[in-house]
Amino acid sequence: MDHIIIVAGGKGTRMGGDLPKQFLPIGGRPVLMHTIKKFHDYNPKLHIIVVLPHDQQAFWRQLCNEQGFTIEHDIADGGASRFESSRNGLALVPDDEEGVVGFHDGVRPFVSAETIDRCFEAAREDYAALPVMPVTDTLRFTGGSSAGRNVPRSDYRIVQTPQVFDIALAKQAFRQPYRDAFTDDASVVESLGCQVRMVEGNRENIKLTTPFDLQLADFIIKQR
Ligand SMILES: Nc1ccn([C@@H]2O[C@H](COP(=O)(O)OP(=O)(O)OP(=O)(O)O)[C@@H](O)[C@H]2O)c(=O)n1
Ligand SMILES: C[C@](O)(CO)[C@H](O)COP(=O)(O)O
Numbered sequence: 293m294d295h296i297i298i299v300a301g302g303k304g305t306r307m308g309g310d311l312p313k314q315f316l317p318i319g320g321r322p323v324l325m326h327t328i329k330k331f332h333d334y335n336p337k338l339h340i341i342v343v344l345p346h347d348q349q350a351f352w353r354q355l356c357n358e359q360g361f362t363i364e365h366d367i368a369d370g371g372a373s374r375f376e377s378s379r380n381g382l383a384l385v386p387d388d389e390e391g392v393v394g395f396h397d398g399v400r401p402f403v404s405a406e407t408i409d410r411c412f413e414a415a416r417e418d419y420a421a422l423p424v425m426p427v428t429d430t431l432r433f434t435g436g437s438s439a440g441r442n443v444p445r446s447d448y449r450i451v452q453t454p455q456v457f458d459i460a461l462a463k464q465a466f467r468q469p470y471r472d473a474f475t476d477d478a479s480v481v482e483s484l485g486c487q488v489r490m491v492e493g494n495r496e497n498i499k500l501t502t503p504f505d506l507q508l509a510d511f512i513i514k515q516r
Contacts, residue, residue, distance in 0.1 A: 301370020
């Protein structure tokens, strides 16, 4: 069986506001519902695990009732770091199961079916995969200096989610203790010495991080 862990356990500090960003409405529905639907539409048999802070779970269930949102999913508790949230979600995947497990930011509602498919298929072939996009601006390394210098942008990629792994590999990786360098799930797997295959992401697959991203999200929704 395949699984997707949708992490929405963060604080949303950069977004600000009283309502956690995963619940903010775009096109009349909370962000998180759009994200869950993307994976369900891709594969209705996918086991969906949503990670939310414990004290937001009752509110989420209430939102689902109010909106008539019936896509089945399990819920795990959010943790103090993204690593911990991912690990809590992974605990709901049986240890001895074969298949792949993906990790996706709850606040990336515009992931395309093609990106999801590329990631899941590449992970099935090569154990680990993540979606990337080329850098479109000139890139400057500052390293603390006020002048800095340009670096070749073709050497870099922007990393998105879902990041998908063989289940046994993900289980082994998340048994490691937390390190600050674990900014995404691929970095956890790579620290075992494994390579993660890069596949093409999609431009609209933005992470809703700041209020400006929310304006972009409204724009994207209205184009559909
Ligand atoms: N302890 C955490 C931290 C982050 N996330 C999730 O990881 C994704 C990407 O993180 P980000 O957008 O940075 O969210 P926040 O950490 O909530 O934002 P901020 O850094 O502005 O507080 C989000 O879906 C977020 O909910 C999580 O599940 N648990
Ligand atoms: C996982 C991620 O979205 C890949 O780009 C990113 O690393 C999350 O970073 P954040 O600082 O937690 O937003």
